[in-house]
Amino acid sequence: MESLNSLKTNPLEQPDDFASEAFFNQNTLEQIQQLDTSTTLNAAANVVLPTKATILDQLQRRWFCGFSERVAWSRLGHVASISEDGSSVRVECLHYNYNSKSWGLEEKVVLPTLFEDAVGLLFSGHGQDLAVVDAKGRLFIYQCSHIAVNRFVLAKSGDLDEVNDASQVIGIAWLNQDRQDRARNIVTHATKNDTRWVHTNVRAKPLGPFFPHGLVMVHHSGTVAFWYSRNDGQYIKVTQNLNIINDTLYSHASLSLSANHRMMMALHSSQGEISVCFMSIAWPASTSNETDLPTLSFSFIPSQVQAFPVGSAAIPDLYDPNSWRLSHLELSQSPEVENQPSGPVAVVAVFTGINKAHSITDPGALTGSMIRKWFLTPVQRSLHPLFESLPSKGPAKSEPTSVLTLHAQSEKIEQVIVTIHHVDGLKAYVITTTENRTDFLSSEDFSPVSFAASVAETTSMAQSGFTYPFADMNCPSFSVNACVRADVGLDDKTRIAALEYQIQGPVQQPLDLNLDAAVASLNLAFARACWSNASIDDVIMCAQHSLPHDVLPSVVVGMYRTLFRDTEFINEKTPNSELERIFHKQVMGRVMAYHAMLVAHCPQLPSIASTDGRVGSWSLSAQWAWVASNIRHTATLLFMNLRDVAHATATMSQDYSDMLCLNIRWGLAVIRWIVSTILEVSDRETNPEIFNGKSGSLGDINGDGTQGLVALLLNIHCSRVFLVAFIRAVRAYAKSAEPKTRHQLQVLQTIQAHTTGKGITFPAIEAMLEYRWTAQGDVDGDIAATTMRQLEMMATGVVPESYQGTIKILLTKLFNSPAGLRAKNLIDRLKLFTDHIDLDYIFLNRDVLGKSQDDARQGRVIYDVHRKRPIPNGVMEPGDPQELVVRHCLRCGSFSADIVVPPPDWASKGVASLLAKCICDGNWVIVPWKQYSEG
Ligand SMILES: [Zn+2]
Numbered sequence: 001m002e003s004l005n006s007l008k009t010n011p012l013e014q015p016d017d018f019a020s021e022a023f024f025n026q027n028t029l030e031q032i033q034q035l036d037t038s039t040t041l042n043a044a045a046n047v048v049l050p051t052k053a054t055i056l057d058q059l060q061r062r063w064f065c066g067f068s069e070r071v072a073w074s075r076l077g078h079v080a081s082i083s084e085d086g087s088s089v090r091v092e093c094l095h096y097n098y099n100s101k102s103w104g105l106e107e108k109v110v111l112p113t114l115f116e117d118a119v120g121l122l123f124s125g126h127g128q129d130l131a132v133v134d135a136k137g138r139l140f141i142y143q144c145s146h147i148a149v150n151r152f153v154l155a156k157s158g159d160l161d162e163v164n165d166a167s168q169v170i171g172i173a174w175l176n177q178d179r180q181d182r183a184r185n186i187v188t189h190a191t192k193n194d195t196r197w198v199h200t201n202v203r204a205k206p207l208g209p210f211f212p213h214g215l216v217m218v219h220h221s222g223t224v225a226f227w228y229s230r231n232d233g234q235y236i237k238v239t240q241n242l243n244i245i246n247d248t249l250y251s252h253a254s255l256s257l258s259a260n261h262r263m264m265m266a267l268h269s270s271q272g273e274i275s276v277c278f279m280s281i282a283w284p285a286s287t288s289n290e291t292d293l294p295t296l297s298f299s300f301i302p303s304q305v306q307a308f309p310v311g312s313a314a315i316p317d318l319y320d321p322n323s324w325r326l327s328h329l330e331l332s333q334s335p336e337v338e339n340q341p342s343g344p345v346a347v348v349a350v351f352t353g354i355n356k357a358h359s360i361t362d363p364g365a366l367t368g369s370m371i372r373k374w375f376l377t378p379v380q381r382s383l384h385p386l387f388e389s390l391p392s393k394g395p396a397k398s399e400p401t402s403v404l405t406l407h408a409q410s411e412k413i414e415q416v417i418v419t420i421h422h423v424d425g426l427k428a429y430v431i432t433t434t435e436n437r438t439d440f441l442s443s444e445d446f447s448p449v450s451f452a453a454s455v456a457e458t459t460s461m462a463q464s465g466f467t468y469p470f471a472d473m474n475c476p477s478f479s480v481n482a483c484v485r486a487d488v489g490l491d492d493k494t495r496i497a498a499l500e501y502q503i504q505g506p507v508q509q510p511l512d513l514n515l516d517a518a519v520a521s522l523n524l525a526f527a528r529a530c531w532s533n534a535s536i537d538d539v540i541m542c543a544q545h546s547l548p549h550d551v552l553p554s555v556v557v558g559m560y561r562t563l564f565r566d567t568e569f570i571n572e573k574t575p576n577s578e579l580e581r582i583f584h585k586q587v588m589g590r591v592m593a594y595h596a597m598l599v600a601h602c603p604q605l606p607s608i609a610s611t612d613g614r615v616g617s618w619s620l621s622a623q624w625a626w627v628a629s630n631i632r633h634t635a636t637l638l639f640m641n642l643r644d645v646a647h648a649t650a651t652m653s654q655d656y657s658d659m660l661c662l663n664i665r666w667g668l669a670v671i672r673w674i675v676s677t678i679l680e681v682s683d684r685e686t687n688p689e690i691f692n693g694k695s696g697s698l699g700d701i702n703g704d705g706t707q708g709l710v711a712l713l714l715n716i717h718c719s720r721v722f723l724v725a726f727i728r729a730v731r732a733y734a735k736s737a738e739p740k741t742r743h744q745l746q747v748l749q750t751i752q753a754h755t756t757g758k759g760i761t762f763p764a765i766e767a768m769l770e771y772r773w774t775a776q777g778d779v780d781g782d783i784a785a786t787t788m789r790q791l792e793m794m795a796t797g798v799v800p801e802s803y804q805g806t807i808k809i810l811l812t813k814l815f816n817s818p819a820g821l822r823a824k825n826l827i828d829r830l831k832l833f834t835d836h837i838d839l840d841y842i843f844l845n846r847d848v849l850g851k852s853q854d855d856a857r858q859g860r861v862i863y864d865v866h867r868k869r870p871i872p873n874g875v876m877e878p879g880d881p882q883e884l885v886v887r888h889c890l891r892c893g894s895f896s897a898d899i900v901v902p903p904p905d906w907a908s909k910g911v912a913s914l915l916a917k918c919i920c921d922g923n924w925v926i927v928p929w930k931q932y933s934e935g
Pocket residue numbers: 889890891892893894918919920921922
């Protein structure tokens with residue numbers, strides 16, 4: 001991700017605050033006005049709410065024991081949930097369904113533990129570890145496989161954990177799994193200048209403490225347990241009690257990482273006091289002796305506050321203050337931004353009021369919630385002035401010392417709050433209420449962030465007009481990017497809902513200013529997910545489900561224009577061109593997957609349906625992004641191997657050699673397919689009778705090479721440069737003149753068999769991929785205009801007029817001219833003609849290519865997208881010989897037959913690591929082979 005670094009603007013030029021003049025401007029979006037809390041809240045106070053048993057039950061649990069999270073999302077996109085009866089935990093993932101063309105949940109995995117009464121779930125920062133806590137305070141830790149997101153292994157059982165009257169868990173947090181020395185990039189907001197949206201980035205120190213697998217848990221008794229995994233995978237516990245002299249019981253604890261690498265805790269005692277303490281973990285000097293354990297120490301800040309609301313002006317003294325009970329306690333630390341003063345630590349408490357008549361039989365009614373906030377602020381403590389005037393003060397100077405105290409800040413009355421979650425990278429909380437409202441409240445003053453809507457700046461999708469639907473909810477939780485909500489319904493099934501955007505009337509170009517800001521906020525969420533390495537599936541789902549099709553190409557163009565510079569899309573010979581950099585950006589796999597998924601099923605965009613009679617195929621724009629991304633991935637793999645396996649004599653396993661050769665073979669097949677398609681255009685002119693009036697293939701509607709996938713691959717500079725990178729890599733392999741090993745011989749033979757052996761040569765390929773053929777379509781001397789032309793071609797799949805002549809020019813000037821490639825025998829027309837390249841093999845994914853009538857007759861060939869060969873049969877899963885399985889991509893639907901990663905004897909660990917995810921950067925799930933082989 002470092003490659004995006006250079007995109008950041010100078011943080012000093014951009015104030016971190018919102019532009020206050022933009023608040024409450026005349027462009028406030030309509031649907032936001034419906035959420036005017038000042039009116040709905042007054043009403044809420046006078047209404048006796050319908051009693052929902054599950055919610056009451058959940059709030060009651062919260063009142064006594066602060067940790068209850070029945071649904072949890074991971075950074076990888078898992079949704080884990082506790083069953084209605086608390087006996088099982090299920091894990092599901094977002095997955096794109098090609099039949100319904102919509103996002104849903106993959107079939108769930110039930111963890112193999114039978115829980116007595118599971119009450120809380122928490123994924124670790126990277127999303128690979130899942131902690132499950134039961135009502136007695138026992139801890140179970142599951143680890144997700146790096147091969148597939150639907151495989152979990154029990155890493156720590158809770159069966160032997162000590163249990164007593166006060167062992168319930170009231171707060172829990174994982175230690176940071178990031179690298180300590182690597183600053184994080186935070187995209188604070190997007191602002192619109194004259195021509196485009198610009199992201200403001202800041203760098204922040206990662207917060208500690210750090211440990212790959214470690215978590216801290218606070219029990220009702222005040223006992224703090226630190227669990228960490230040793231190198232052998234065994235979890236070890238170290239405990240220490242918060243109380244030194246008394247035996248205070250605590251009801252709530254909220255934990256947060258901090259800049260000074262101590263775990264910060266806000267605690268609520270059973271006496272109703274809120275205090276804050278720092279926990280340090282001291283590791284033994286040497287970890288070689290396993291009996292040397294780390295030690296924990298606590299330091300409380302001197303002040304504590306009474307939690308319950310006291311005669312606030314906001315609440316007329318109608319209710320007994322004791323009827324307000326603490327349900328949620330949140331400790332939040334804003335990230336430590338480099339070169340900026342750090343923001344204060346905030347303690348936020350949510351209380352629920354119960355209105356009860358003076359009658360024992362009255363169960364009472366929930367009246368509302370109150371949110372209170374305190375800042376942890378340093379206060380100067382100096383000696384009394386009289387001490388200063390004493391003649392001798394001793395050697396120690398009486399420097400004023402500073403101590404931290406809790407300072408009361410804003411408070412706010414709300415509808416009865418059921419859940420409150422802090423949102424990653426956003427200065428806001430997302431709350432849900434008993435009246436089924438979901439709202440994003442600013443962490444500054446708890447006002448809905450949508451009130452700050454602006455057409456020229458956005459900090460979040462919620463601010464720019466996306467809202468959650470009102471729906472009956474129990475205990476929802478939110479995806480890392482906060483754009484999908486998951487909840488468990490009364491039928492014990494997981495329900496998901498994406499943020500929605502309401503548009504009145506048809507979409508016009510250029511986009512209405514509010515819609516333009518909404519598109520920018522979506523791209524902001526995408527960029528944040530890229531930087532924080534979170535799954536982007538929820539962002540894609542939100543865009544596909546809530547934006548009209550006509551807007552989606554604009555989202556794609558906007559994304560490229562915001563995240564990249566114009567110079568990255570212009571041809572390599574233009575001065576200042578950075579085209580070749582784009583190949584090296586790690587984020588490209590994600591960017592092209594986002595692009596492809598957004599426009600895959602836009603009916604207004606051209607597709608190959610009219611020329612190839614395929615159904616269900618992606619649009620040409622999406623197919624271009626998919627094929628280009630795969631070419632880039634293949635070239636990356638070849639370069640990675642060259643880098644990692646420097647010694648030509650290194651031993652390569654046969655399996656590894658085969659994999660490399662199959663990738664080389666595939667890339668060369670793509671190039672031969674491009675050459676053949678170009679030659680077909682000329683045959684169509686000279687021998688029209690052979691084609692019998694049929695149009696061209698793959699979207700070439702006129703049959704003259706002006707449109708279609710091949711025209712896109714050559715005319716779009718970035719896909720052309722991916723092909724150049726691939727052919728350079730293959731050339732590097734072809735260089736070794738005297739093959740010394742079996743591996744080298746195999747690679748050389750492969751290259752030869754699939755170039756000259758099938759009618760093409762390196763000089764011919766290189767000449768075809770030269771910039772000059774395409775450059776004639778660029779806007780001469782105008783980088784910005786050329787970039788717009790390129791981006792629109794990428795996002796729509798329509799070749800603009802200026803580039804439509806490229807293939808004809810290639811034919812007349814390069815292929816068929818008197819001194820051209822055919823005359824010089826650099827391409828062999830006959831060999832190319834007899835070499836039939838199956839489109840299924842080019843695409844490796846029939847969901848992307850679409851189905852033709854022939855498919856039904858021939859049956860389905862399932863390709864391995866990494867190894868680029870058919871999968872004849874499923875594979876045996878180690879340890880489970882029951883049925884054959886295969887890996888399936890949750891996003892693009894591709895397959896992989898690698899079930900052991902890294903595969904044994906692979907020469908490069910870097911190449912092996914590419915197998916962890918799909919080409920499209922999507923996650924794998926292991927599925928039964930027969931489920932797909934028969935479809
Ligand atoms: Zn995929």
